Amino acid sequence: QVQLQESGPGLVKPSETLSLTCTVSGGSISSYYWSWIRQPAGKGLEWIGRIYTSGSTNYNPSLKSRVTMSVDTSKNQFSLKLSSVTAADTAVYYCARGDTVTTAIDYWGQGTLVTVSS
Amino acid sequence: SYELTQPPSVSVSPGQTARITCSGDALPKQYAYWYQQKPGQAPVLVIYKDSERPSGIPERFSGSSSGTTVTLTISGVQAEDEADYYCQSADSSGTYEVFGGGTKLTVL
Numbered sequence: 001q002v003q004l005q006e007s008g009p010g011l012v013k014p015s016e017t018l019s020l021t022c023t024v025s026g027g028s029i030s031s032y033y034w035s036w037i038r039q040p041a042g043k044g045l046e047w048i049g050r051i052y053t054s055g056s057t058n059y060n061p062s063l064k065s066r067v068t069m070s071v072d073t074s075k076n077q078f079s080l081k082l083s084s085v086t087a088a089d090t091a092v093y094y095c096a097r098g099d100t101v102t103t104a105i106d107y108w109g110q111g112t113l114v115t116v117s118s
Numbered sequence: 119s120y121e122l123t124q125p126p127s128v129s130v131s132p133g134q135t136a137r138i139t140c141s142g143d144a145l146p147k148q149y150a151y152w153y154q155q156k157p158g159q160a161p162v163l164v165i166y167k168d169s170e171r172p173s174g175i176p177e178r179f180s181g182s183s184s185g186t187t188v189t190l191t192i193s194g195v196q197a198e199d200e201a202d203y204y205c206q207s208a209d210s211s212g213t214y215e216v217f218g219g220g221t222k223l224t225v226l
Contacts, residue, residue, distance in 0.1 A: 104166035
């Protein structure tokens with residue numbers, strides 16, 4: 001059974017860079033694409049972006065200037081960096097797997113709360 | 119930017135049929151996906167490619183598509199189906215993904 005686990009600081013200061021890593025276990029990171037999605041408290045889901053194991057990326061246009069994603073296939077991990085954060089970036093951040101056959105996001109991590117505050 | 123529109127809430131009695139719609143200009147060109155999210159939990163995929171059901175998802179969940187609107191139908195709603203439901207799809211070029219605003223399903 002594939003499992004995804006987000007890790008990283010739970011508190012980030014305004015104007016700094018949010019960094020999260022997702023570790024994939026129970027399966028290979030290859031042949032899939034990997035996404036980040038966030039959800040502010042009490043609000044809906046927001047797609048941040050995705051990365052393929054080739055390194056190709058697609059980002060939410062509204063976040064594109066601040067987002068960088070990377071993948072390390074040797075460690076079965078992929079990462080998110082979001083720069084110049086503000087309080088509006090406070091949310092639960094989910095990492096998730098996309099299946100290139102079904103084209104669906106089919107496995108999600110449990111989510112990690114990141115708070116932006118001084 | 120591209121948007122998907124869902125009704126904020128839908129209410130049904132147990133055993134009835136719930137229909138949740140999602141509208142977007144690119145839906146005739148792009149597949150839609152549906153996720154169920156219960157409080158404090160990660161979303162769970164219930165429908166992919168407009169109408170396909172993943173293994174393990176009850177048969178009472180079904181999806182359909184017509185023009186710029188896709189619909190998630192839950193037949194014979196059970197109390198355990200009370201949750202938030204989100205549609206997801208891509209912009210017309212398939213460059214980026216978007217989620218609908220979510221619909222809270224209340225089982226009366």
